[in-house]
Amino acid sequence: MSYDIERIRTNFPALQREFNGRPIIFFDNPAGTQVPRAVVERMNDAMFHKNANLGGSFATSADAQRLVDEAHRAGELFVNAQHPGEVFFGQSMTTLTFGMSRTICADFAPGDEIILTRMDHDANVAPWLLAAEDRGLLVRWLDFSDETFEFDLGDLSRLVTDRTRLIAFNYASNVTGTINDVAGAARIAHDAGAQLFVDAVQYAPHGLVDVAALGCDYLVCSAYKFFGPHYGMLWGRRERLQALRAYKVRAVSDELPGRFTTGTTNREQLAGVHAAIDYLAELGDGYGNPAGTDLRSRLAAGYATTKAYEDGLTQRLIEGLLTIRGVRVLGITDPANFSQRVSTVSFVAGAIAAPDIESALSREGMQVWDGHNYALEIYRKLGLLEAGGGVRIGPVHYNTVEEVDRTLERLEQVIRS
Numbered sequence: 214m215s216y217d218i219e220r221i222r223t224n225f226p227a228l229q230r231e232f233n234g235r236p237i238i239f240f241d242n243p244a245g246t247q248v249p250r251a252v253v254e255r256m257n258d259a260m261f262h263k264n265a266n267l268g269g270s271f272a273t274s275a276d277a278q279r280l281v282d283e284a285h286r287a288g289e290l291f292v293n294a295q296h297p298g299e300v301f302f303g304q305s306m307t308t309l310t311f312g313m314s315r316t317i318c319a320d321f322a323p324g325d326e327i328i329l330t331r332m333d334h335d336a337n338v339a340p341w342l343l344a345a346e347d348r349g350l351l352v353r354w355l356d357f358s359d360e361t362f363e364f365d366l367g368d369l370s371r372l373v374t375d376r377t378r379l380i381a382f383n384y385a386s387n388v389t390g391t392i393n394d395v396a397g398a399a400r401i402a403h404d405a406g407a408q409l410f411v412d413a414v415q416y417a418p419h420g421l422v423d424v425a426a427l428g429c430d431y432l433v434c435s436a437y438k439f440f441g442p443h444y445g446m447l448w449g450r451r452e453r454l455q456a457l458r459a460y461k462v463r464a465v466s467d468e469l470p471g472r473f474t475t476g477t478t479n480r481e482q483l484a485g486v487h488a489a490i491d492y493l494a495e496l497g498d499g500y501g502n503p504a505g506t507d508l509r510s511r512l513a514a515g516y517a518t519t520k521a522y523e524d525g526l527t528q529r530l531i532e533g534l535l536t537i538r539g540v541r542v543l544g545i546t547d548p549a550n551f552s553q554r555v556s557t558v559s560f561v562a563g564a565i566a567a568p569d570i571e572s573a574l575s576r577e578g579m580q581v582w583d584g585h586n587y588a589l590e591i592y593r594k595l596g597l598l599e600a601g602g603g604v605r606i607g608p609v610h611y612n613t614v615e616e617v618d619r620t621l622e623r624l625e626q627v628i629r630s
């Protein structure tokens with residue numbers, strides 16, 4: 214079965230929008246993807262028909278309870294949780310990480326150590342820096358190579374000591390697009406008796422998350438990056454979550470996931486996250502995946518299909534960028550290594566400031582992003598923070614080759630002029 218891009222695009226009303234008589238090109242996806250109709254319909258249905266508090270014996274309350282339970286189950290399957298109750302939701306990845314960082318670090322002693330990376334989005338850096346300040350922890354930094362844009366896990370092993378309590382690590386970078394070796398980092402963390410907290414926000418739109426295979430302790434992602442609503446999701450290993458102190462109201466049970474669910478859950482967002490997961494699974498139907506198979510294998514088939522398609526777009530984009538004089542791509546460029554990257558591509562163009570490129574493209578209805586994208590440490594390390602960061606183009610499975618070509622053509626004009 215060939216990749217039916219036209220059919221995929223009809224799911225997204227936003228993609229029909231025009232700017233100055235031409236379809237808008239959505240390449241700002243790493244900052245938030247567009248939403249398929251089915252997701253919005255399920256959110257509407259939740260608000261119209263499943264709007265009651267939980268715990269009543271009447272029909273609407275039972276419907277709302279079912280919605281909540283099914284969304285949690287879908288979240289557990291999405292990351293391959295091994296036990297019920299290991300997934301809970303919150304306002305955003307950042308909010309969840311701030312909350313969990315307080316709880317996780319609560320029994321760390323002054324002089325204990327944590328390891329942060331220079332490749333992470335600040336949402337997986339600042340919460341830990343502040344916790345370190347509060348508790349007198351020593352922060353060690355894992356650097357990446359500015360040639361390969363990858364970590365050397367030997368460096369991570371060398372940073373670990375018998376005081377290391379936690380490593381915060383990203384699955385895929387929101388700037389370089391690098392996919393990192395989470396399983397390797399988990400082994401290093403556990404050999405030292407430390408925990409691994411993983412930011413999978415930029416990986417989840419492009420690849421199947423499997424916490425059982427990764428062996429990490431916590432993993433966070435955000436549904437608005439994978440075609441859902443603005444809502445965050447956290448998975449934690451059951452033993453870890455049970456051992457933590459939960460800051461909760463007394464009336465709520467101590468069971469998982471309720472002990473980490475503060476206040477009334479946002480029903481419509483849960484419905485949307487569940488629908489986004491179903492959407493990703495539907496992408497796998499018909500691509501070598503027999504109908505009626507379970508959600509995990511449908512998701513695996515969906516991601517395998519979209520990754521292959523996205524790799525094609527990435528290759529065309531990078532090859533095109535590299536032909537433009539002065540352009541430097543901040544990430545893996547060799548297609549032979551594309552299994553190590555997602556389709557997020559950042560670059561700088563000599564003396565031309567990133568905001569100028571962004572605004573020149575936006576005048577043509579080409580939506581890209583510029584600046585540091587909250588990955589402060591990456592741009593600081595590359596010496597580009599003060600200069601305004603880079604330009605980021607992030608194709609996903611609904612973008613087209615024509616969109617890549619149109620953008621490259623415009624870019625070449627802007628940079629040449």
Ligand SMILES: Cc1ncc(COP(=O)(O)O)c(C=O)c1O
Pocket residue numbers: 243244304305306307308334336337383385386387412414415434435444445
């Ligand atoms: C890699 C990464 N981590 C974390 C975040 C923050 O996610 P949220 O907006 O859900 O707090 C982002 C947002 O861009 C991101 O790209």
